[in-house]
Amino acid sequence: MNTEGAIGIFDSGIGGFTVLKEIIKVLPNENYIYYSDSKNNPYGDKSDKQINALCENIVNLLIEQKCKIIVIACNTASAKSVQYLRKKYTHIPFIAIEPAYKMVYDYAYDESTLVMATKGTIESEKFNLLYHMYNNHKTILFPCVGLADLIEEGNSSKIKIYLKQYLEPYKGKIRNVVLGCTHYPLIQHEIEETLGQVHFFNGAPYLATHLKNVLQEKNLVNHQQKKGTIQFIDSSNDKQKKNRFFEILKEI
Numbered sequence: 386m387n388t389e390g391a392i393g394i395f396d397s398g399i400g401g402f403t404v405l406k407e408i409i410k411v412l413p414n415e416n417y418i419y420y421s422d423s424k425n426n427p428y429g430d431k432s433d434k435q436i437n438a439l440c441e442n443i444v445n446l447l448i449e450q451k452c453k454i455i456v457i458a459c460n461t462a463s464a465k466s467v468q469y470l471r472k473k474y475t476h477i478p479f480i481a482i483e484p485a486y487k488m489v490y491d492y493a494y495d496e497s498t499l500v501m502a503t504k505g506t507i508e509s510e511k512f513n514l515l516y517h518m519y520n521n522h523k524t525i526l527f528p529c530v531g532l533a534d535l536i537e538e539g540n541s542s543k544i545k546i547y548l549k550q551y552l553e554p555y556k557g558k559i560r561n562v563v564l565g566c567t568h569y570p571l572i573q574h575e576i577e578e579t580l581g582q583v584h585f586f587n588g589a590p591y592l593a594t595h596l597k598n599v600l601q602e603k604n605l606v607n608h609q610q611k612k613g614t615i616q617f618i619d620s621s622n623d624k625q626k627k628n629r630f631f632e633i634l635k636e637i
């Protein structure tokens with residue numbers, strides 16, 4: 386059993402940090418390789434075929450690095466490619482994030498709900514199955530075109546303008562917000578400032594527990610007694626991205 390192998394985790398950029406942070410809380414002694422595909426982001430408006438090809442490259446690299454399991458920390462990549470990847474790479478398990486819409490069904494079914502996600506996620510077959518299965522008939526699906534790019538850029542004034550323009554019309558009308566893109570938890574505070582008090586739903590803590598269970602079931606837990614390592618790879622080889630990654634990890 387490859388218990389020493391790292392957990393591979395990837396996103397189109399820095400969004401997956403919000404998932405990694407939850408995973409480290411429950412699996413602090415694992416080693417991680419985080420792959421940020423900032424050369425090719427955003428993923429939100431790419432076709433299924435393009436995303437499959439990008440994911441394939443990343444998965445090949447993570448397998449070369451002897452990862453024992455792969456976490457898709459990007460809702461768009463999960464929605465479009467997880468089935469394809471599971472079929473193609475049968476020897477490695479995949480854990481995939483998805484918008485926490487079932488949690489709304491479980492905990493706050495009667496409340497008005499805004500699902501924020503990329504266009505790609507909202508239009509995907511996988512998300513539509515989830516949506517129709519748990520539809521509370523008080524839900525607005527909101528494709529936040531361009532928002533992940535602004536978060537990636539770290540441009541706070543543009544983010545404020547974006548939220549004011551597109552989200553302010555919902556102020557006071559929404560009780561639940563599903564953070565259906567892994568970049569959005571990074572601006573949770575700004576979203577709340579725009580919408581007023583809301584209840585956020587984020588799939589990352591649930592994914593972290595699920596990952597831990599899968600590692601245990603498959604006897605893949607790393608039993609080392611010290612804190613694990615985190616290796617960061619960015620496809621654009623951008624030094625600033627690397628610094629930002631470790632800064633954000635400290636903050637979140």
Ligand code: DGL
Pocket residue numbers: 396397398400401426427428429430458459460461462503506533534565566567568
């Ligand atoms: N973070 C990704 C997600 O969860 C997408 C961002 C992008 O469009 O690249 O959907």
